[in-house]
Amino acid sequence: xxxxxxxxxxxxxxxxxxxxxxxxxxxxxDIDVDVHEGEVVALLGSSGSGKTTLLRCVNLLENPDCGRIxxxxxxxxxxxxxxxxxxxxxxxQVNTLRSRVGMVxxxxxLFPHMTVLGNxxxxxxxxxxxxxxxxxxxxMEYLEKVGMADFADRMPHRLSxxxxxxxxxxxxxxxxxxxxxxxxxxxxLDPELVGEVLSTMITLAKEGMTMLVVTHxxxxxxxxxxxxxxxxxxxxxxxxxxxxxxxxxxxxxxxSFVNRFHATAELMRPLLQD
Amino acid sequence: xxxxxxxxxxxDLILKGLGITLYYTVVTTALGLAIGLLVALAQLARISAISxxxxxxxxxxxxxxxxxxxxxxxxxxxxxxxxxxSKQLAGITAxxxxxxxxxxxxxxxxxxxxxPGQTDAARALGMSTTQSMRRIILPQAFRRMIPPLAGQTxxxxxxxxxxxxxxIPDLLYQAGYIASFTYRPMEVxxxxxxxxxxxxxxSNYLARKLEAHSQ
Numbered sequence: 225x226x227x228x229x230x231x232x233x234x235x236x237x238x239x240x241x242x243x244x245x246x247x248x249x250x251x252x253x254d255i256d257v258d259v260h261e262g263e264v265v266a267l268l269g270s271s272g273s274g275k276t277t278l279l280r281c282v283n284l285l286e287n288p289d290c291g292r293i294x295x296x297x298x299x300x301x302x303x304x305x306x307x308x309x310x311x312x313x314x315x316x317q318v319n320t321l322r323s324r325v326g327m328v329x330x331x332x333x334l335f336p337h338m339t340v341l342g343n344x345x346x347x348x349x350x351x352x353x354x355x356x357x358x359x360x361x362x363x364m365e366y367l368e369k370v371g372m373a374d375f376a377d378r379m380p381h382r383l384s385x386x387x388x389x390x391x392x393x394x395x396x397x398x399x400x401x402x403x404x405x406x407x408x409x410x411x412x413l414d415p416e417l418v419g420e421v422l423s424t425m426i427t428l429a430k431e432g433m434t435m436l437v438v439t440h441x442x443x444x445x446x447x448x449x450x451x452x453x454x455x456x457x458x459x460x461x462x463x464x465x466x467x468x469x470x471x472x473x474x475x476x477x478x479x480s481f482v483n484r485f486h487a488t489a490e491l492m493r494p495l496l497q498d
Numbered sequence: 499x500x501x502x503x504x505x506x507x508x509x510d511l512i513l514k515g516l517g518i519t520l521y522y523t524v525v526t527t528a529l530g531l532a533i534g535l536l537v538a539l540a541q542l543a544r545i546s547a548i549s550x551x552x553x554x555x556x557x558x559x560x561x562x563x564x565x566x567x568x569x570x571x572x573x574x575x576x577x578x579x580x581x582x583x584s585k586q587l588a589g590i591t592a593x594x595x596x597x598x599x600x601x602x603x604x605x606x607x608x609x610x611x612x613x614p615g616q617t618d619a620a621r622a623l624g625m626s627t628t629q630s631m632r633r634i635i636l637p638q639a640f641r642r643m644i645p646p647l648a649g650q651t652x653x654x655x656x657x658x659x660x661x662x663x664x665x666i667p668d669l670l671y672q673a674g675y676i677a678s679f680t681y682r683p684m685e686v687x688x689x690x691x692x693x694x695x696x697x698x699x700x701s702n703y704l705a706r707k708l709e710a711h712s713q
Contacts, residue, residue, distance in 0.1 A: 285618055315626070323624025333619035337637050347623035350633055392619075399623060 234297060236261045236403055236434050237282060242291030243305070244277060244458075251277045252288070253458045259403065259436050264429045266445035266466065267438045269455035270481060275438045278455065279407050282436065283325045284318055295321050296402055323351050326396030330408040332388040334380040340367065340391050341376040347399045359398075366394040370424050386417030390424055397428075404428065406437040442485055446470055454478050504682045505689045515672030516693060522589065522668065523655040529594035530654065531647075534601025539631075541606050552602070559599030565660055568592045572664050585664040593661070597654045604646045608639035648705030652698050669693060 235258035244252040251274045259265050267275040280286040282293060284301060293301040299313060300321045334343050344363040348354040367373040370390035380388055389409055396404060406425065410418040422444055429435060429448050439445060445452050446466045454462040454469060454477070462475045473479040505512070540552030559567070571592035576583055583591075612635060620630035640647075662671035673690045677683040 283622055285621060319624045319626055321624075322622060325622070327619075327622035329615060329618065329622075331613075331615055333613070333615035335616065335619070335634055335638075337641065346633065347625075350629050351624040395623075 235259060235294075236263075236296055237436065238292075238294040239278075239282070240292040241305075242278070242281060242288050242293065244274075244281060244286065244288045251458050252281070255291070255458075255460060257453055257460070259434060261434055262432045263451065264433075264435045264437065264449045266449035266452045267436065267455060268440075268442075268445060268452055268481070269461075272457075273455040274458040275455045276407055279405050279436060279438050282405055283322045283327060285327075295325060319351075323347070323399055324402050326399055326401035326404040328389070328392050328396055328404065328406045328409050330411050332380075332385070332392045332412075334388055334392055334395070336380050338380075339376065340372060340378050340380065340383070343380065343391060344395045344398045347395065352399070363394070363398050366397045367391070369397070369427070370394045371420070384417060385413045386420045389413065389421045393421075393424055393428075403434040403436065406435065406439070408438050408440065410439070410441060442470060442482070454481070456481075500685050500688075501682060502685060504676070504680050504685045508676045508680070508686075511672045511676055512669070512689065512693070515667060515669040515690075518666065518668045519655070519658050522593065522658045522661060522666070523651075525590055526593040526597055526658070527651050527654050529590070530597030530601050533594060533598035535605055537598055537602035538605035538609065541602065542609060556599045556602055559596050560603075564592075564596055564657055565663065567596060568660055569663060585666055589661045589664050589666050593654070593657060596657070597650070600650050600653075601647065604643055604650060605639065608643040608646075609635055612639055612642075644705060644709045648702065648708075652701065655698065656694065 237257070237259040239255055239257040242252055242255040243250070255274075255278060257265070257278070267279060269275045277286055281288045281301075282295075284293075288301060288303070290303045290305045291301070292299060292303075298317075298321060300318055302313065335346065338346060341360070341363055344367060345356070345359050348359045348362075349356065364373055364376065367376055370393055372387060372390050372394060375383065375387065375391075380391070383391065393409075409425065410421050413421065418441070422441065425435070425437070425444070426448055437444070437449070449466050451464065452462075452466045452469045453460055454475070456477045462469050462473070462478045469478060470482055473482055537552050537555050540548050541556070543549045543552070568589065572583075572585055572588040575581075575588070616634055616638065617630060620634040625633070658668055659670040661668050662674065665671065667675075669690050673683075673686045677686045680686070
């Protein structure tokens, strides 16, 4: 959670002119987004706005049609519109860049055939070929950090959703990523479990982790994000400090998006009284 | 009515046949699984030429009767390729390839129906396709495929009886041989059937236990 003055000029993640279609449907149109070191950027928008697709493009889990994506100055994707110039980026380089980007998924995607500790150690063991001793030590530290050290020998199916998500955060952290991507990390959780995951994310943000977060938690965006990017139908409708964008929306799409949350709160008010 | 002394008197021949049957079952299952895995991966390849080859392989073997394919492998293939192959090699090749087509379908389905989120998670850690297959996808897919794979292996064992047409002395061949000089086909073929039941029913039971254990 750094202030804009301390941000370096060179963004850690730089997305330029990114476009993506599924058949005739344009999901992303000419998107530009930068994420600077230590910055927390929240990607907001209603479902179908393209925010998850945009996030998945950053580590090429989705293949964009054209545009340019750089991670700490290194291109992971570079293709001009119409051309098929991939700038000679090899799959191996893509894998290396992916290993430097952590990702947390809506449905956790823990490996069900491995223990909690096995999940957290898997990336460094297989991808970085790290020896088990130092890997295990660090994995336990990260499990400690997310409050899951006591569950190291459990199998994932015996954990609650919130616990699974915290393990998946530890799994991503154990690769010591330069940036973390969160894809609606609390959307699949029961309401009472959202807090434990959000508080883990807040800890990370406070420690200066660079984060790009797709979320429906407006409270998180407002309190934790340095900047919000609001997507609608594949284009950026609004961007800026969360208070400006969310509390005083000038854009009518943002306004109706925020109003829907107010409307839900209105609906609940009578239920909450007496 | 049944004279079971025929069986005890010829137990050595039946045991020899059983050895041959088990040998061909093990060898063609192992080869079939290995080739089947390659064919399944070929079918799933992103390069369409490769996936087409995988598809053609499966379609060919699933639509040719095994008996026709066995006889053709032994009698016609050597002529076409101008090579000499023993009946043993012809039998092993033909049965392995035939089994591979069925194993491939089981493996392909098992891999394809796995939650795509598992691949996402593996790729997001920076794993290569091979690493994610070996560490994440296949271990999970195999576990879920134990029942159909066991089922196919039982069929594979029963299919080895067709090797007798190539005069490979398996259980069925020995049965025919014993019947030819004892004139007691009823006893002999009943005994062979019982041998298969004795081996396969516990195997089935074991496969079920294994499945329950892996859940």
